[in-house]
Amino acid sequence: MLCVVLLSCSIGVDEAHGQRFVLKTREAGFDNGWDGSGVAVADYDMDGDLDLYFVGQKAYDPFNPRSWNRLFRNNGDKTFTDVALEAGVRGENIPPTPHRVFGTKFSSSWADYDGDGDPDLFLTNIGPEVLFRNNGDGTFDDVTEQSGLQALGEYIENSASLWWDFDLDGDLDVFISSWSGKNRHYRNLGDGTFENLSVVSGLDVDVRTWMSMTLDMDENGLPDLYLVNDFGPNLLFLQQTDGSWVESSSTYEIGNNKESMGAAFGDANNDGLFDIFITNNAIHTHHLNSFYQASSAPPYFERGVELGLGETDWGWGTEFFDVDHDGDLELFAVNGSALENDTINRLFNNLLVENGVLEFEDVSESSGTDGLAESHGLVVFDYDDDGDLDMLVSNWREPLYLYENVTVTGNWLKVNLSGTTSNRNGVGAKLRLTTEDGVYHRLNDGVDFLGQSIQPVHFGLGSSSKANELLITWPNGNQEVFFDVAANQLFEIVEGSGFAVSTEDQLPHKMDFVASLYPNPVSDSAILRVVAPRTGTYNVEIFDALGRRVSVSSELLTADQQLDIDIHVDDAQPGVYLYRFVDNNGRHVVSGSFVKIR
DSSP states (O other), X not given: OEEEEEOOOOOOOOGGXXXXXXXXXXXHTOTTOBSEEEEEEEOTTOSSSOEEEEEESSOOOTTOGGGOOEEEEEXXXXXXEEOHHHHTOSSTTSOOOOOBTTBSEEEEEEEOTTOSSSOEEEEEEBSOOEEEEEOSSSOEEEOHHHHTOOOSSTTOBEEEEEEEOTTOSSSOEEEEEESSSOOEEEEXXXXXXXXXXXXXXXXXXXXXXXXXEEEOTTOSSSOEEEEEESSSOOEEEEEOTTSOEEEOHHHHTOOOOSOEEEEEEEOTTSSSSOEEEEEEBTTTSOOOOEEEEOOSSSOOEEOTTTTTOOOOSBEEEEEEEOSSSSSSOEEEEEEOOTTSOSOOOEEEEEOHHHHSSOOEEEOHHHHTOOOOSEEEEEEEEOXXXXXXXXXXXXXXXXXXXXXXEOOOOSEEEEEXXXXXXXXXXXXXXXXXXXXXXXXXXXXXXXXXXXXXXOOOXXXXXXXXXXXXXXXXXXXXXXXXXXXXXXXXXXXXXXXXXSEEESSGGGOOOOOOOEEEEXXXXXXXXXXXXXXXXXOEEEEEEEEETTSOEEEEEEEEEOTTOEEEEEEEOTTXXXXXXXXXXEOTTSOEEEXXXXXXXX
Protein backbone atom coordinates (compact mmCIF):
# COMPACT_ATOMS: atom_id res chain seq x y z
CA MET A 1 0.00 0.00 0.00
CA LEU A 2 1.26 3.40 -0.91
CA CYS A 3 0.26 6.84 0.22
CA VAL A 4 1.03 10.18 -1.35
CA VAL A 5 1.05 13.22 0.94
CA LEU A 6 1.59 16.46 -0.92
CA LEU A 7 3.67 19.17 0.68
CA SER A 8 3.74 22.81 -0.36
CA CYS A 9 7.08 24.12 -1.56
CA SER A 10 8.16 27.20 -3.42
CA ILE A 11 10.66 26.19 -6.11
CA GLY A 12 13.24 28.62 -7.34
CA VAL A 13 16.72 28.64 -8.81
CA ASP A 14 19.38 30.88 -7.34
CA GLU A 15 22.60 29.19 -8.42
CA ALA A 16 24.37 32.50 -8.93
CA HIS A 17 24.37 33.12 -5.19
CA GLY A 18 25.15 29.54 -4.13
CA GLN A 19 23.67 27.64 -1.25
CA ARG A 20 22.90 29.56 1.93
CA PHE A 21 22.04 28.57 5.48
CA VAL A 22 20.75 30.80 8.28
CA LEU A 23 21.37 30.08 11.97
CA LYS A 24 17.97 29.56 13.65
CA THR A 25 18.92 28.13 17.04
CA ARG A 26 17.16 30.69 19.22
CA GLU A 27 14.06 31.05 17.04
CA ALA A 28 13.53 27.28 17.04
CA GLY A 29 13.90 26.96 20.82
CA PHE A 30 17.22 25.08 20.84
CA ASP A 31 19.22 27.69 22.74
CA ASN A 32 19.07 25.66 25.98
CA GLY A 33 20.80 22.68 24.35
CA TRP A 34 24.35 23.20 25.63
CA ASP A 35 27.36 20.89 26.08
CA GLY A 36 25.98 18.37 23.65
CA SER A 37 27.00 14.94 22.46
CA GLY A 38 24.80 12.73 20.24
CA VAL A 39 21.62 13.96 18.53
CA ALA A 40 19.00 12.00 16.60
CA VAL A 41 15.55 12.61 15.10
CA ALA A 42 12.33 10.62 14.79
CA ASP A 43 8.60 11.28 14.93
CA TYR A 44 8.28 9.89 18.45
CA ASP A 45 4.71 11.19 18.96
CA MET A 46 3.54 10.11 15.48
CA ASP A 47 2.08 13.52 14.59
CA GLY A 48 3.77 13.78 11.20
CA ASP A 49 6.86 15.88 11.96
CA LEU A 50 10.35 15.09 13.21
CA ASP A 51 11.30 15.53 16.86
CA LEU A 52 14.83 15.69 18.26
CA TYR A 53 16.61 13.96 21.12
CA PHE A 54 19.71 15.70 22.49
CA VAL A 55 22.32 14.14 24.79
CA GLY A 56 24.11 16.42 27.25
CA GLN A 57 27.65 15.13 27.71
CA LYS A 58 27.87 15.94 31.44
CA ALA A 59 26.63 13.70 34.25
CA TYR A 60 23.06 14.59 35.20
CA ASP A 61 22.83 17.34 37.81
CA PRO A 62 19.33 18.53 38.75
CA PHE A 63 20.75 22.00 39.46
CA ASN A 64 22.64 22.31 36.16
CA PRO A 65 20.34 22.55 33.11
CA ARG A 66 23.33 22.20 30.81
CA SER A 67 23.72 18.61 32.01
CA TRP A 68 20.19 17.58 31.06
CA ASN A 69 19.25 15.44 28.10
CA ARG A 70 16.41 16.97 26.16
CA LEU A 71 13.53 15.72 24.04
CA PHE A 72 12.55 18.55 21.72
CA ARG A 73 9.00 18.04 20.44
CA ASN A 74 8.36 19.62 17.04
CA ASN A 75 5.46 22.09 17.29
CA GLY A 76 4.93 22.09 13.52
CA ASP A 77 5.62 25.82 13.19
CA LYS A 78 9.45 25.76 13.07
CA THR A 79 9.65 25.79 16.87
CA PHE A 80 10.37 23.05 19.39
CA THR A 81 9.48 22.47 23.06
CA ASP A 82 11.58 20.47 25.49
CA VAL A 83 9.31 17.76 26.95
CA ALA A 84 12.00 15.44 28.34
CA LEU A 85 10.88 15.78 31.96
CA GLU A 86 7.24 14.85 31.37
CA ALA A 87 8.26 12.13 28.92
CA GLY A 88 10.60 10.61 31.51
CA VAL A 89 13.77 10.80 29.40
CA ARG A 90 15.71 13.76 30.82
CA GLY A 91 18.46 11.44 32.09
CA GLU A 92 17.86 11.65 35.81
CA ASN A 93 17.79 7.83 35.99
CA ILE A 94 21.34 7.57 34.56
CA PRO A 95 23.70 7.24 37.56
CA PRO A 96 26.41 9.93 37.66
CA THR A 97 29.85 8.62 36.78
CA PRO A 98 33.33 10.16 36.85
CA HIS A 99 33.83 12.65 34.05
CA ARG A 100 36.14 11.46 31.29
CA VAL A 101 37.79 13.45 28.52
CA PHE A 102 34.82 12.90 26.16
CA GLY A 103 32.10 13.37 28.78
CA THR A 104 29.87 10.87 30.56
CA LYS A 105 26.88 10.53 28.20
CA PHE A 106 27.36 9.74 24.53
CA SER A 107 24.77 8.64 21.97
CA SER A 108 21.06 8.52 21.26
CA SER A 109 19.39 6.23 18.77
CA TRP A 110 15.79 5.76 17.72
CA ALA A 111 14.61 2.27 16.82
CA ASP A 112 11.23 0.53 16.82
CA TYR A 113 12.72 -2.53 18.48
CA ASP A 114 9.32 -3.98 19.49
CA GLY A 115 7.66 -3.41 16.11
CA ASP A 116 4.62 -1.61 17.50
CA GLY A 117 4.86 1.34 15.13
CA ASP A 118 6.36 4.03 17.35
CA PRO A 119 10.07 4.83 17.86
CA ASP A 120 11.79 3.67 21.02
CA LEU A 121 14.90 5.34 22.43
CA PHE A 122 18.30 3.89 23.36
CA LEU A 123 21.10 5.80 25.12
CA THR A 124 24.74 4.88 25.64
CA ASN A 125 26.82 6.30 28.49
CA ILE A 126 29.74 5.57 30.74
CA GLY A 127 28.37 2.57 32.54
CA PRO A 128 24.70 1.70 32.03
CA GLU A 129 22.91 1.97 28.73
CA VAL A 130 19.24 2.86 28.90
CA LEU A 131 16.47 1.44 26.70
CA PHE A 132 13.25 3.48 26.80
CA ARG A 133 10.11 1.87 25.39
CA ASN A 134 7.71 4.35 23.81
CA ASN A 135 4.28 4.04 25.46
CA GLY A 136 2.53 5.81 22.59
CA ASP A 137 1.12 8.51 24.88
CA GLY A 138 4.11 10.85 25.00
CA THR A 139 5.86 8.96 27.81
CA PHE A 140 8.58 6.30 27.95
CA ASP A 141 9.35 3.42 30.32
CA ASP A 142 12.87 2.33 31.23
CA VAL A 143 12.95 -1.35 30.22
CA THR A 144 16.72 -1.83 30.22
CA GLU A 145 16.87 -4.46 32.94
CA GLN A 146 14.16 -6.73 31.56
CA SER A 147 15.51 -6.35 28.00
CA GLY A 148 18.88 -7.92 28.84
CA LEU A 149 20.91 -4.97 27.52
CA GLN A 150 22.69 -4.18 30.79
CA ALA A 151 26.19 -2.75 30.73
CA LEU A 152 28.98 -5.21 31.58
CA GLY A 153 31.25 -2.81 33.45
CA GLU A 154 30.68 0.08 35.84
CA TYR A 155 32.79 2.66 34.04
CA ILE A 156 32.92 1.33 30.47
CA GLU A 157 32.58 4.11 27.89
CA ASN A 158 29.85 2.74 25.63
CA SER A 159 30.09 5.15 22.74
CA ALA A 160 27.28 4.35 20.31
CA SER A 161 24.75 1.80 19.08
CA LEU A 162 23.76 0.46 15.68
CA TRP A 163 20.25 -0.89 15.14
CA TRP A 164 20.15 -3.34 12.22
CA ASP A 165 18.49 -6.58 11.24
CA PHE A 166 21.63 -8.67 10.90
CA ASP A 167 19.73 -12.00 10.78
CA LEU A 168 16.95 -10.70 8.48
CA ASP A 169 14.14 -12.03 10.67
CA GLY A 170 12.15 -8.78 10.55
CA ASP A 171 13.08 -7.17 13.86
CA LEU A 172 15.95 -4.89 14.82
CA ASP A 173 19.01 -6.22 16.58
CA VAL A 174 21.62 -3.97 18.21
CA PHE A 175 25.40 -3.68 18.14
CA ILE A 176 26.90 -1.57 20.95
CA SER A 177 30.23 0.13 20.29
CA SER A 178 32.63 0.75 23.16
CA TRP A 179 35.55 3.17 23.40
CA SER A 180 37.05 1.55 26.50
CA GLY A 181 35.88 -2.04 26.52
CA LYS A 182 34.61 -4.86 24.35
CA ASN A 183 31.95 -4.26 21.72
CA ARG A 184 28.70 -6.17 22.20
CA HIS A 185 26.38 -7.87 19.71
CA TYR A 186 22.75 -8.68 20.59
CA ARG A 187 19.99 -10.54 18.78
CA ASN A 188 16.39 -9.35 19.19
CA LEU A 189 14.30 -12.34 20.32
CA GLY A 190 11.03 -10.64 19.40
CA ASP A 191 9.57 -10.74 22.90
CA GLY A 192 11.13 -7.55 24.26
CA THR A 193 14.39 -9.28 25.22
CA PHE A 194 17.81 -9.62 23.62
CA GLU A 195 20.35 -12.45 23.48
CA ASN A 196 24.04 -11.60 23.84
CA LEU A 197 25.89 -13.15 20.87
CA SER A 198 29.13 -11.20 21.32
CA VAL A 199 31.38 -14.16 22.07
CA VAL A 200 29.63 -16.58 19.72
CA SER A 201 29.84 -14.19 16.76
CA GLY A 202 33.38 -13.06 17.55
CA LEU A 203 32.34 -9.43 17.34
CA ASP A 204 33.33 -8.73 20.97
CA VAL A 205 36.52 -6.99 19.91
CA ASP A 206 38.18 -4.39 22.15
CA VAL A 207 39.36 -1.79 19.63
CA ARG A 208 38.14 1.61 20.92
CA THR A 209 35.18 1.82 18.52
CA TRP A 210 33.44 5.18 18.16
CA MET A 211 30.65 4.03 15.86
CA SER A 212 29.64 1.26 13.49
CA MET A 213 27.80 1.06 10.17
CA THR A 214 26.21 -1.70 8.14
CA LEU A 215 26.02 -2.48 4.43
CA ASP A 216 26.09 -5.66 2.36
CA MET A 217 29.62 -5.01 1.10
CA ASP A 218 30.16 -8.36 -0.63
CA GLU A 219 26.58 -8.56 -1.97
CA ASN A 220 25.86 -12.03 -0.62
CA GLY A 221 22.49 -10.88 0.71
CA LEU A 222 23.62 -10.51 4.33
CA PRO A 223 24.40 -7.27 6.22
CA ASP A 224 28.08 -6.73 7.04
CA LEU A 225 29.58 -4.60 9.80
CA TYR A 226 32.15 -1.77 9.61
CA LEU A 227 33.75 -0.54 12.84
CA VAL A 228 35.15 3.00 13.03
CA ASN A 229 37.98 2.88 15.55
CA ASP A 230 40.24 5.28 17.44
CA PHE A 231 43.92 4.29 18.05
CA GLY A 232 43.94 1.46 15.53
CA PRO A 233 42.67 0.24 12.17
CA ASN A 234 39.00 0.21 11.27
CA LEU A 235 37.57 -3.29 10.85
CA LEU A 236 35.19 -4.77 8.28
CA PHE A 237 33.40 -7.97 9.29
CA LEU A 238 31.72 -9.81 6.43
CA GLN A 239 28.79 -12.01 7.46
CA GLN A 240 28.96 -15.49 5.97
CA THR A 241 26.01 -17.70 5.03
CA ASP A 242 27.00 -20.16 7.79
CA GLY A 243 26.58 -17.44 10.45
CA SER A 244 30.29 -16.73 10.93
CA TRP A 245 32.06 -13.38 10.43
CA VAL A 246 35.31 -12.81 8.55
CA GLU A 247 37.42 -9.68 9.12
CA SER A 248 38.20 -8.32 5.63
CA SER A 249 39.30 -4.69 5.94
CA SER A 250 42.68 -5.48 4.33
CA THR A 251 40.96 -7.04 1.32
CA TYR A 252 38.92 -3.89 0.77
CA GLU A 253 41.83 -1.63 1.86
CA ILE A 254 39.60 0.40 4.18
CA GLY A 255 41.48 -0.22 7.43
CA ASN A 256 42.20 3.52 7.77
CA ASN A 257 44.66 3.37 10.68
CA LYS A 258 44.30 7.11 11.32
CA GLU A 259 42.45 7.64 14.63
CA SER A 260 38.98 7.63 13.09
CA MET A 261 36.01 9.37 14.68
CA GLY A 262 32.96 9.69 12.41
CA ALA A 263 31.97 8.08 9.12
CA ALA A 264 29.16 7.95 6.57
CA PHE A 265 28.09 5.91 3.53
CA GLY A 266 27.01 7.73 0.36
CA ASP A 267 27.04 7.24 -3.40
CA ALA A 268 29.00 10.41 -4.17
CA ASN A 269 29.63 9.69 -7.87
CA ASN A 270 26.20 8.19 -8.70
CA ASP A 271 27.59 4.83 -9.82
CA GLY A 272 25.34 2.72 -7.60
CA LEU A 273 28.12 1.88 -5.13
CA PHE A 274 28.31 3.35 -1.63
CA ASP A 275 31.52 5.23 -0.86
CA ILE A 276 32.85 5.84 2.67
CA PHE A 277 33.93 9.17 4.13
CA ILE A 278 35.80 9.15 7.46
CA THR A 279 36.75 12.02 9.74
CA ASN A 280 40.09 11.62 11.51
CA ASN A 281 42.05 13.33 14.24
CA ALA A 282 44.51 15.59 12.40
CA ILE A 283 45.60 17.54 15.50
CA HIS A 284 48.05 15.05 17.03
CA THR A 285 49.29 13.09 14.04
CA HIS A 286 48.12 15.08 11.02
CA HIS A 287 45.93 12.18 9.94
CA LEU A 288 43.79 13.72 7.22
CA ASN A 289 40.26 12.56 6.44
CA SER A 290 39.74 9.59 4.14
CA PHE A 291 37.37 9.12 1.22
CA TYR A 292 37.15 5.50 0.09
CA GLN A 293 35.64 5.34 -3.39
CA ALA A 294 33.75 2.07 -3.76
CA SER A 295 34.51 -0.41 -6.51
CA SER A 296 32.41 -3.27 -7.84
CA ALA A 297 35.12 -5.56 -6.45
CA PRO A 298 37.69 -4.89 -3.75
CA PRO A 299 39.81 -2.95 -3.10
CA TYR A 300 38.32 0.51 -2.61
CA PHE A 301 40.36 3.57 -3.58
CA GLU A 302 41.39 6.24 -1.05
CA ARG A 303 40.93 9.74 -2.55
CA GLY A 304 40.38 12.07 0.44
CA VAL A 305 43.23 14.49 -0.16
CA GLU A 306 42.89 14.30 -3.94
CA LEU A 307 39.23 15.35 -3.70
CA GLY A 308 39.97 18.21 -1.29
CA LEU A 309 38.28 16.53 1.69
CA GLY A 310 41.32 15.86 3.81
CA GLU A 311 41.47 18.80 6.20
CA THR A 312 38.88 19.30 8.93
CA ASP A 313 41.32 19.13 11.88
CA TRP A 314 39.81 17.02 14.70
CA GLY A 315 36.74 15.78 12.84
CA TRP A 316 33.68 14.17 14.41
CA GLY A 317 30.17 13.96 12.94
CA THR A 318 29.77 13.86 9.16
CA GLU A 319 27.02 13.16 6.63
CA PHE A 320 26.36 12.89 2.89
CA PHE A 321 23.23 14.72 1.69
CA ASP A 322 21.95 16.62 -1.35
CA VAL A 323 22.12 20.23 -0.19
CA ASP A 324 21.05 21.92 -3.43
CA HIS A 325 18.77 19.26 -4.98
CA ASP A 326 20.91 18.85 -8.09
CA GLY A 327 21.15 15.06 -7.70
CA ASP A 328 24.63 14.64 -6.23
CA LEU A 329 25.62 14.34 -2.58
CA GLU A 330 27.43 17.03 -0.63
CA LEU A 331 29.44 16.41 2.56
CA PHE A 332 29.32 18.22 5.90
CA ALA A 333 31.87 17.55 8.63
CA VAL A 334 32.01 19.08 12.12
CA ASN A 335 35.12 19.33 14.25
CA GLY A 336 36.62 20.58 17.47
CA SER A 337 38.55 19.88 20.62
CA ALA A 338 40.18 21.79 23.44
CA LEU A 339 43.45 21.44 21.52
CA GLU A 340 42.38 23.09 18.27
CA ASN A 341 41.98 26.81 17.89
CA ASP A 342 38.77 28.11 16.29
CA THR A 343 38.59 25.69 13.35
CA ILE A 344 35.45 26.08 11.26
CA ASN A 345 33.05 23.28 10.41
CA ARG A 346 33.25 22.35 6.74
CA LEU A 347 30.61 22.04 4.00
CA PHE A 348 31.91 20.55 0.74
CA ASN A 349 29.89 21.08 -2.43
CA ASN A 350 29.86 18.14 -4.86
CA LEU A 351 30.58 19.34 -8.43
CA LEU A 352 29.67 16.06 -10.15
CA VAL A 353 26.61 17.50 -11.90
CA GLU A 354 28.34 20.75 -12.85
CA ASN A 355 31.63 19.26 -14.11
CA GLY A 356 30.79 15.66 -14.96
CA VAL A 357 33.49 14.28 -12.64
CA LEU A 358 33.65 13.82 -8.88
CA GLU A 359 35.09 16.98 -7.32
CA PHE A 360 34.38 18.92 -4.14
CA GLU A 361 34.77 22.58 -3.22
CA ASP A 362 34.79 24.04 0.27
CA VAL A 363 31.77 26.37 0.56
CA SER A 364 31.74 26.62 4.36
CA GLU A 365 32.10 30.39 4.55
CA SER A 366 29.90 31.30 1.56
CA SER A 367 27.11 28.99 2.78
CA GLY A 368 27.16 30.34 6.35
CA THR A 369 27.92 26.95 7.93
CA ASP A 370 31.41 27.80 9.23
CA GLY A 371 30.67 27.66 12.96
CA LEU A 372 33.65 27.87 15.33
CA ALA A 373 32.30 25.93 18.31
CA GLU A 374 33.79 22.64 19.47
CA SER A 375 31.29 20.50 17.58
CA HIS A 376 30.74 16.77 17.97
CA GLY A 377 27.26 15.55 16.99
CA LEU A 378 25.42 16.12 13.70
CA VAL A 379 22.03 15.25 12.27
CA VAL A 380 20.68 16.34 8.90
CA PHE A 381 16.89 16.57 8.60
CA ASP A 382 14.05 18.70 7.22
CA TYR A 383 13.21 20.50 10.45
CA ASP A 384 10.71 22.93 8.87
CA ASP A 385 9.09 20.38 6.51
CA ASP A 386 9.71 22.50 3.39
CA GLY A 387 11.39 19.76 1.36
CA ASP A 388 15.05 20.70 1.69
CA LEU A 389 17.51 19.44 4.29
CA ASP A 390 18.68 21.48 7.27
CA MET A 391 21.53 20.73 9.67
CA LEU A 392 21.71 20.55 13.44
CA VAL A 393 25.12 20.51 15.15
CA SER A 394 25.74 19.56 18.79
CA ASN A 395 28.41 21.67 20.51
CA TRP A 396 30.42 21.73 23.71
CA ARG A 397 30.37 25.02 25.64
CA GLU A 398 27.85 26.52 23.21
CA PRO A 399 24.22 25.85 22.32
CA LEU A 400 23.19 23.78 19.34
CA TYR A 401 23.61 25.17 15.85
CA LEU A 402 20.44 24.86 13.77
CA TYR A 403 21.19 25.76 10.17
CA GLU A 404 18.09 26.39 8.07
CA ASN A 405 18.54 25.75 4.35
CA VAL A 406 17.16 28.89 2.69
CA THR A 407 18.17 28.39 -0.96
CA VAL A 408 15.99 25.93 -2.87
CA THR A 409 17.53 25.13 -6.23
CA GLY A 410 15.59 22.14 -7.50
CA ASN A 411 12.83 19.61 -7.02
CA TRP A 412 12.94 16.91 -4.38
CA LEU A 413 11.32 13.74 -3.10
CA LYS A 414 11.11 12.29 0.39
CA VAL A 415 10.37 8.56 0.75
CA ASN A 416 9.05 7.04 3.97
CA LEU A 417 9.37 3.26 4.26
CA SER A 418 7.17 0.93 6.32
CA GLY A 419 8.25 -2.69 6.43
CA THR A 420 5.87 -5.62 6.78
CA THR A 421 8.07 -8.71 6.45
CA SER A 422 11.14 -6.48 6.84
CA ASN A 423 11.73 -4.45 10.01
CA ARG A 424 9.11 -1.79 10.66
CA ASN A 425 11.03 1.24 9.34
CA GLY A 426 12.87 -0.53 6.53
CA VAL A 427 16.27 0.06 8.15
CA GLY A 428 18.89 -1.27 5.74
CA ALA A 429 16.81 -0.83 2.59
CA LYS A 430 18.43 0.53 -0.57
CA LEU A 431 16.63 2.89 -2.93
CA ARG A 432 17.33 3.57 -6.61
CA LEU A 433 15.59 6.54 -8.23
CA THR A 434 15.61 7.26 -11.97
CA THR A 435 14.73 10.55 -13.67
CA GLU A 436 15.35 11.85 -17.18
CA ASP A 437 18.53 13.44 -15.80
CA GLY A 438 20.12 10.55 -13.95
CA VAL A 439 20.02 7.62 -11.54
CA TYR A 440 20.51 8.16 -7.79
CA HIS A 441 21.03 5.72 -4.93
CA ARG A 442 20.37 6.03 -1.21
CA LEU A 443 20.82 3.81 1.84
CA ASN A 444 18.19 3.91 4.58
CA ASP A 445 20.36 3.45 7.66
CA GLY A 446 19.84 6.67 9.68
CA VAL A 447 23.35 6.33 11.15
CA ASP A 448 25.38 9.34 12.27
CA PHE A 449 28.27 9.81 14.68
CA LEU A 450 26.76 9.08 18.14
CA GLY A 451 23.24 8.94 16.70
CA GLN A 452 20.74 6.98 14.64
CA SER A 453 17.54 8.51 13.28
CA ILE A 454 14.26 7.39 11.77
CA GLN A 455 13.29 9.76 8.98
CA PRO A 456 12.30 9.79 5.30
CA VAL A 457 14.96 9.11 2.67
CA HIS A 458 15.67 12.30 0.71
CA PHE A 459 16.43 12.79 -2.99
CA GLY A 460 17.18 15.93 -4.94
CA LEU A 461 15.63 15.74 -8.42
CA GLY A 462 17.06 18.84 -10.08
CA SER A 463 14.70 20.07 -12.78
CA SER A 464 12.83 16.76 -13.04
CA SER A 465 9.16 16.94 -12.16
CA LYS A 466 8.93 13.25 -11.30
CA ALA A 467 10.83 10.06 -10.70
CA ASN A 468 10.30 7.80 -13.67
CA GLU A 469 11.09 4.76 -11.53
CA LEU A 470 11.72 4.21 -7.85
CA LEU A 471 13.17 0.79 -7.02
CA ILE A 472 13.18 -0.37 -3.39
CA THR A 473 15.42 -3.23 -2.29
CA TRP A 474 14.18 -4.20 1.16
CA PRO A 475 16.59 -5.60 3.78
CA ASN A 476 15.39 -9.14 3.05
CA GLY A 477 16.31 -8.74 -0.64
CA ASN A 478 12.78 -8.37 -2.00
CA GLN A 479 12.48 -5.70 -4.67
CA GLU A 480 9.54 -3.63 -5.88
CA VAL A 481 9.21 -0.68 -8.19
CA PHE A 482 6.97 2.40 -8.42
CA PHE A 483 6.46 4.47 -11.55
CA ASP A 484 5.86 8.16 -12.28
CA VAL A 485 6.27 9.44 -8.73
CA ALA A 486 5.61 13.19 -8.68
CA ALA A 487 8.25 15.49 -7.25
CA ASN A 488 7.97 17.71 -4.16
CA GLN A 489 6.05 15.35 -1.91
CA LEU A 490 6.41 12.84 0.89
CA PHE A 491 5.91 9.43 -0.69
CA GLU A 492 4.72 6.75 1.74
CA ILE A 493 5.58 3.14 0.86
CA VAL A 494 4.46 0.04 2.70
CA GLU A 495 6.38 -3.09 1.80
CA GLY A 496 4.47 -5.16 -0.76
CA SER A 497 2.56 -2.27 -2.34
CA GLY A 498 4.62 -1.87 -5.52
CA PHE A 499 5.27 -4.04 -8.56
CA ALA A 500 7.31 -6.99 -7.32
CA VAL A 501 10.41 -7.71 -9.39
CA SER A 502 12.87 -10.58 -9.32
CA THR A 503 15.85 -8.76 -10.84
CA GLU A 504 16.55 -5.18 -11.84
CA ASP A 505 16.49 -6.27 -15.48
CA GLN A 506 12.90 -7.52 -15.27
CA LEU A 507 11.01 -4.40 -14.22
CA PRO A 508 7.35 -4.70 -15.25
CA HIS A 509 5.78 -2.07 -17.43
CA LYS A 510 3.44 0.26 -15.61
CA MET A 511 -0.30 0.01 -16.19
CA ASP A 512 -2.18 3.01 -17.48
CA PHE A 513 -4.45 3.11 -14.44
CA VAL A 514 -6.01 6.37 -13.25
CA ALA A 515 -7.54 7.01 -9.83
CA SER A 516 -8.57 10.17 -8.03
CA LEU A 517 -10.49 10.81 -4.81
CA TYR A 518 -12.53 13.88 -3.97
CA PRO A 519 -13.18 15.76 -1.80
CA ASN A 520 -9.92 15.38 0.09
CA PRO A 521 -9.86 15.94 3.10
CA VAL A 522 -13.00 13.86 3.70
CA SER A 523 -15.56 14.42 6.41
CA ASP A 524 -18.25 11.75 5.84
CA SER A 525 -17.92 10.35 2.31
CA ALA A 526 -15.99 10.74 -0.91
CA ILE A 527 -15.97 9.55 -4.50
CA LEU A 528 -13.09 7.43 -5.75
CA ARG A 529 -13.05 7.75 -9.56
CA VAL A 530 -11.10 5.10 -11.46
CA VAL A 531 -10.33 4.19 -15.06
CA ALA A 532 -8.72 0.78 -15.68
CA PRO A 533 -6.60 -0.16 -18.72
CA ARG A 534 -8.29 -3.54 -19.07
CA THR A 535 -11.47 -5.28 -17.94
CA GLY A 536 -11.15 -7.26 -14.75
CA THR A 537 -12.04 -7.66 -11.10
CA TYR A 538 -10.06 -5.47 -8.74
CA ASN A 539 -9.85 -5.46 -4.97
CA VAL A 540 -10.21 -2.02 -3.41
CA GLU A 541 -8.35 -2.05 -0.09
CA ILE A 542 -8.23 0.71 2.54
CA PHE A 543 -5.61 0.87 5.29
CA ASP A 544 -5.02 3.12 8.27
CA ALA A 545 -1.72 4.94 8.75
CA LEU A 546 -0.24 1.98 10.63
CA GLY A 547 -0.80 -0.33 7.65
CA ARG A 548 -3.81 -2.16 9.08
CA ARG A 549 -6.44 -3.03 6.49
CA VAL A 550 -9.77 -1.58 7.58
CA SER A 551 -11.90 -2.51 4.57
CA VAL A 552 -11.80 -4.42 1.31
CA SER A 553 -14.26 -4.77 -1.56
CA SER A 554 -14.24 -6.19 -5.08
CA GLU A 555 -15.18 -4.13 -8.12
CA LEU A 556 -15.62 -5.15 -11.76
CA LEU A 557 -13.95 -2.50 -13.90
CA THR A 558 -14.49 -2.31 -17.64
CA ALA A 559 -11.55 -1.24 -19.75
CA ASP A 560 -11.35 2.53 -20.37
CA GLN A 561 -14.70 3.23 -18.71
CA GLN A 562 -15.00 5.53 -15.73
CA LEU A 563 -16.34 4.09 -12.47
CA ASP A 564 -17.23 6.10 -9.36
CA ILE A 565 -16.86 4.21 -6.09
CA ASP A 566 -18.42 5.59 -2.89
CA ILE A 567 -16.08 5.72 0.08
CA HIS A 568 -17.88 6.11 3.41
CA VAL A 569 -15.85 7.10 6.45
CA ASP A 570 -18.59 8.32 8.82
CA ASP A 571 -17.41 6.14 11.71
CA ALA A 572 -13.68 6.35 11.05
CA GLN A 573 -11.33 8.16 13.40
CA PRO A 574 -9.63 11.31 12.07
CA GLY A 575 -6.29 10.66 10.39
CA VAL A 576 -4.58 9.56 7.20
CA TYR A 577 -6.01 6.60 5.28
CA LEU A 578 -4.54 4.79 2.31
CA TYR A 579 -6.19 3.02 -0.59
CA ARG A 580 -4.83 0.65 -3.19
CA PHE A 581 -6.07 -1.46 -6.07
CA VAL A 582 -4.93 -5.04 -6.69
CA ASP A 583 -5.80 -6.69 -10.02
CA ASN A 584 -7.04 -10.25 -10.44
CA ASN A 585 -3.46 -11.47 -10.86
CA GLY A 586 -2.59 -10.17 -7.41
CA ARG A 587 -0.54 -7.27 -8.72
CA HIS A 588 -0.70 -3.89 -7.05
CA VAL A 589 -1.88 -1.34 -9.63
CA VAL A 590 -2.29 2.07 -8.08
CA SER A 591 -2.44 3.66 -4.62
CA GLY A 592 -3.25 6.93 -2.95
CA SER A 593 -4.29 8.53 0.30
CA PHE A 594 -6.91 10.72 1.88
CA VAL A 595 -7.33 12.55 5.17
CA LYS A 596 -10.38 12.00 7.40
CA ILE A 597 -11.33 15.09 9.37
CA ARG A 598 -13.77 15.60 12.28
